[in-house]
Amino acid sequence: MAKIKGAIVVDTARCKGCDICVTSCPFDVLRMSREVNEKGYTYSYMLNPDNCTGCASCGLVCPDGCIKVYKLKV
Amino acid sequence: MSNPIIQPENLVYDKSAVLTDNVMHYCPGCSHGTVHRIVAEVIEEMGLQDQTIGVAPVGCAVFIYNYINVDFAESAHGRAPAIATAIKRLNPDKLVFTYQGDGDLAAIGTAETIHACNRGENIAIIFINNGIYGMTGGQMAPTTLLGMKSSTCPTGREPHLNGYPLKITDMLALTEGTCYVTRQSVHTPSSVKKTKRAIRKAFDNSLQGKGTSVVEVVSTCNSGWKMTPVEANRWMEENMFPFYPLGDLKDR
Amino acid sequence: MKNELVLLKGNEAIAHAAIRCGADGYFGYPITPQSEIMETLMELRPWDTTGMVVLQAESEVASINMVFGGAATGKKVMTSSSSPGVSLMQEGISFSCGADLPMLLVNVMRGGPGLGTIQPSQADYFQTVKGGGHGDYKLITLAPSSVQEMVDFVDLGFELSFKYLIPCMILADGVIGQMMEPVTLPPYKPRRTAEQIAAECPWAANGKPAGRYRNVVTSLELDPAKMEKKNEVRQERFRLVEATEVRYEEFLCEDADYLIVAFGSAARVCQSAVEDLRSQGIKVGLLRPITLWPFPSKVLSKYAEKVKCMMTVELNAGQMNEDVRLAVNGKVHVYHYGRMGGIVPTPEEVTEALKSHL
Structure with a gap:
């Protein structure tokens, strides 16, 4: 059976660190950064990239449209 | 850093091309951003960017025209349904929608809202209900829950002082002119999908001339509620949804 | 496609003229003494012929905002009301001026303040030419004194409004709205x-x-520098209108020792008074401002050098009187004779009033 691998890219300059994507991820992929962007916001990143399935839950709930989602059957 | 999955051919989700690159002025986690995003997605999917005229409200979403890349008219506070009425009647082939908050739609614009719905204007009304005035700094809204604190009911809304929260969407469902009235939310991936389907249906109705569609989105204002965005979502589930239950109120 | 001679009420004339000038929409709310405008439109059913939209709104607040919406899409749209209704519309008028929208407004004035009376008045002069709503703005204001002018000013009003992107107000009163005269309707x-x-x-x-970049029709701009610039550009347009669009009518002014200044229905009364005074050997002229803004200040200033005094006659407590005094800048005394409460003075009253200042 083909395995589905996913990945996301966060527009860190646009992200405001609201944390909603982190709590919406069903596979515990995301965390908030310790660093801040130019505006002083933390931003989300993939802590556990291997868990990502490209389900796009994070992108769907993101209020700022910061998340690009990629998906590949391998 | 190079992730082999991150290739253009593998892209499955991105913000809509109808959403501008402007960073939205909303607070972190604000529901407005999510709703703007999906409105833009629906317009893009329908291929109607050149046929859409939005009517912006007064309130936090006053600058919606900086984010959704379609033509807009900016309304006086609460008058969006009147403005949309004329835009649609004079341009019957266009997709015309209003985007309004609870103060705009359910307080100062109650008359315009009810009468546009009762005339069955072929417009879509997107109604953001977060139970508070965001733009002016957290005052009581007509939809503020009993006991809920705001800067003008600092110890919580009391009915003998402040009256009761208004379920205006239920009232709008009673008007003969509405064809579709629904109450949704955007706090989870599945709720976002449902709201997007609702907005799509409302826009389809506008084009098909079926009457007025109202999509209420029960939303958070974490700054006004003085919570984190995640806490606000939870508070909304526990407190807003029992009084403003989600689901279709009317679909014909 | 030819002119047509008919007998019409002033209010009916507005409706006929609107359809004939190619208006796209009318949005209104009934109020005496101008309800015949919408009634006539509903009877004529222009949506079946020219495609013009006619809609009865739930309030004047809604109708002016409907006009805002229609105008925002570039359509030729209009509303009409009478004094209390126009007060309600001030929010939408200010927003329309802030968004630089062209539109035609009609106020068939009645006496106030408040609910006042349904009888004719000119007491909304200040409201119309000095703003009315909030912010620095002007309305191009046309004051008809005949039913024919009710017809002619509809087309003219739209033309000026679209030319300068300033809302245009036809400031009529209950007399002009209700009286019948033969008029020529345009093709x-x-x-x-x-x-x-x-x-x-x-x-x-x-x-x-x-x-094309998205068009946003808005009166909002939070950047003070941009907002000031927007206002300055608007003020430049106002100066241009003041320089080019002043309209007035002179009646026996050339050799006059005394000048009466009156607009609208009051000017009709004054014309009879002037004839009467002339027959008594008193050389009186009548200057009738047709545009109340832009105001015919220059010509009044010219007459201030020649006449012994001026007298305004208005159906109010002396509102245009202030603009005449500004125009003559103290060179001559500007008396006022006015009636209020819906009372229209007789020519004899005007004659006596002027004679008291000889």
Whole structure:
């Protein structure tokens, strides 16, 4: 059976660190950064990239449209 | 850093091309951003960017025209349904929608809202209900829950002082002119999908001339509620949804 | 396509003229003494012929905002009301001026303040020419004194409004609205096509074609520098209107020792008074401002050098009187004779009033 691998890219300059994507991820992929962007916001990143399935839950709930989602059957 | 999955051919989700690159002025986690995003997605999917005229409200979403890349008219506070009425009647082939908050739609614009719905204007009304005035700094809204604190009911809304929260969407469902009235939310991936389907249906109705569609989105204002965005979502589930239950109120 | 001679009430004339000038929409709310405007439109059913939209709104607040919406898409739209209704509309009028929208407004004035009376008045002069709503703005204001002018000013009002992107107000009163006169109706002008609107109103929010930046019709600008600039550009347009669009009528002014200044229905009364005074050997002239803004200040200033005194006659407590005094800048005394409460003075009253200042 083909395995589905996913990945996301966060527009860190646009992200405001609201944390909603982190709590919406069903596979515990995301965390908030310790660093801040130019505006002083933390931003989300993939802590556990291997868990990502490209389900796009994070992108769907993101209020700022910061998340690009990629998906590949391998 | 190079992730082999991150290739253009593998892209499955991105913000809509109808959403501008402007960073939205909303607070972190604000529901407005999510709703703007999906409105833009629906317009893009329908291929109607050149046929859409939005009517912006007064309130936090006053600058919606900086984010959704379609033509807009900016309304006086609460008058969006009147403005949309004329835009649609004079341009019957266009997709015309209003985007309004609870103060705009359910307080100062109650008359315009009810009468546009009762005339069955072929417009879509997107109604953001977060139970508070965001733009002016957290005052009581007509939809503020009993006991809920705001800067003008600092110890919580009391009915003998402040009256009761208004379920205006239920009232709008009673008007003969509405064809579709629904109450949704955007706090989870599945709720976002449902709201997007609702907005799509409302826009389809506008084009098909079926009457007025109202999509209420029960939303958070974490700054006004003085919570984190995640806490606000939870508070909304526990407190807003029992009084403003989600689901279709009317679909014909 | 020819002119047509008919007998019409002033209010009915507005409705006929609107359809004939190719208006796209009328939005209104009933109020005495101007309800015949919408009633006539509903009877004529222009949506079946020219395609003009006519809608009875739930309030004047809604109707002016409907006009805002229609105008925002570049359409030729109008509303009409009477004094209390126009007060309600001030929010929408201010927003329309802030968004630089062209539109035609009609106020068939009645006496106030408040609910006042349904009888004729000119007491909304200040409200109309000095702003009325909030912010620095002007309305091009046309004051008809005959039913024919009710017809003619509809087309003229739209033309001026679209030329300068300033709302135009026809400031009539209950006399002009209710009286009947034979009028010549102009031939039908077709409504503008979408292509014409796109060419004439590139700012209109009527759907963004690919390649054009989105149009946003708004009165809002939070950047103080940009907001000031926006206001300055608007003020420049106001100066241009003041320089080019002043309209007035002179009646026996050339050799006059005394000048009466009156507009609208009051000017009709004054014309009889002037004839009467002339027959008594008193050389009186009548200057009738047709545009109340822009106000005919220059010509009044010219007459201030020649006449012994001026007298305004208005159906109010002396509102235009202030603008005449500003125009003559202290060179001559500007008396006032006015009636209020819906009372229209007789020519004899005006004659006596002037004679008291000889």
